[in-house]
Amino acid sequence: MTVAKKGEGEKMDATNVPVPNAIHLLRTAVQTNMQLSQMADQKANMLIGASMVIFTLCVAQLRSGALVWPVAVLAVGVFLAATCAIMAVLPSVSRSRGEVGAGDNLLFFGIFTSLSEAEFSDRMMALVLDDDALCRAMLRDMYQNGQVLQRRKYRWLGHAYRLFLTGVVASFIALVVDLGLGWR
Numbered sequence: 001m002t003v004a005k006k007g008e009g010e011k012m013d014a015t016n017v018p019v020p021n022a023i024h025l026l027r028t029a030v031q032t033n034m035q036l037s038q039m040a041d042q043k044a045n046m047l048i049g050a051s052m053v054i055f056t057l058c059v060a061q062l063r064s065g066a067l068v069w070p071v072a073v074l075a076v077g078v079f080l081a082a083t084c085a086i087m088a089v090l091p092s093v094s095r096s097r098g099e100v101g102a103g104d105n106l107l108f109f110g111i112f113t114s115l116s117e118a119e120f121s122d123r124m125m126a127l128v129l130d131d132d133a134l135c136r137a138m139l140r141d142m143y144q145n146g147q148v149l150q151r152r153k154y155r156w157l158g159h160a161y162r163l164f165l166t167g168v169v170a171s172f173i174a175l176v177v178d179l180g181l182g183w184r
Contacts, residue, residue, distance in 0.1 A: 026138050033145045040153040047160050051082035070175035076131040077167010081160045088156035107141040 059076035062068060104111045106127060112120050127133050 015058065022135070027134070028143050029137070030145075031068055031096050033142060033149060036149055037145070037153065040149065040157055041089050044088040044153075044157055044160065047085040047157075047164060048082050048089075051078040051085065051164065054078045055082065067175065067178060069178055070171045073174045074167055074171035077163055077170060080162035081167060084163055086162035088153050088160060092152075105137070105140050105144055108144065 022085065032080065053074055055078050058071050058078070061071045100106070100111055100114055100123075106112055106120075106123055112123075127137055
């Protein structure tokens with residue numbers, strides 16, 4: 001039931017093929033990463049919506065001239081939070097590099113769309129006929145998706161929530177100071 005360890009770049013043979021449950025492990029891990037990505041998108045979208053509603057209310061309140069400092073602080077905080085949340089869900093679009101190399105992730109649409117349909121089909125057929133290459137492609141795709149989650153989505157989302165909280169707390173402090181000192 002165990003799999004023999006291989007060196008980097010070493011091909012699989014009959015003695016070191018993945019166990020039958022390996023595909024279930026990969027599928028579960030990929031599904032988990034996709035769910036985490038969807039959750040991050042949903043959280044960012046909720047924060048964008050809430051921040052923009054609060055920002056709109058703040059702008060209206062600022063026009064009335066009441067509680068200017070607390071409302072202005074809150075407006076800045078929620079605006080910055082919304083900006084970071086937008087960065088979390090903003091797609092990264094880059095131009096095709098043209099040549100798709102052997103080490104590129106053929107499962108990612110940003111890579112395979114630079115190929116013709118025939119070349120894409122040929123490469124995918126070669127991939128699915130080679131168990132080692134197929135497992136490596138799935139692992140590469142899972143790793144790269146995890147990198148996007150960790151380095152981009154959750155990082156920006158964390159900044160967004162911290163800015164939102166900072167804006168709310170700073171606004172409360174400004175309100176206490178404003179009311180306590182009688183600035184109006």
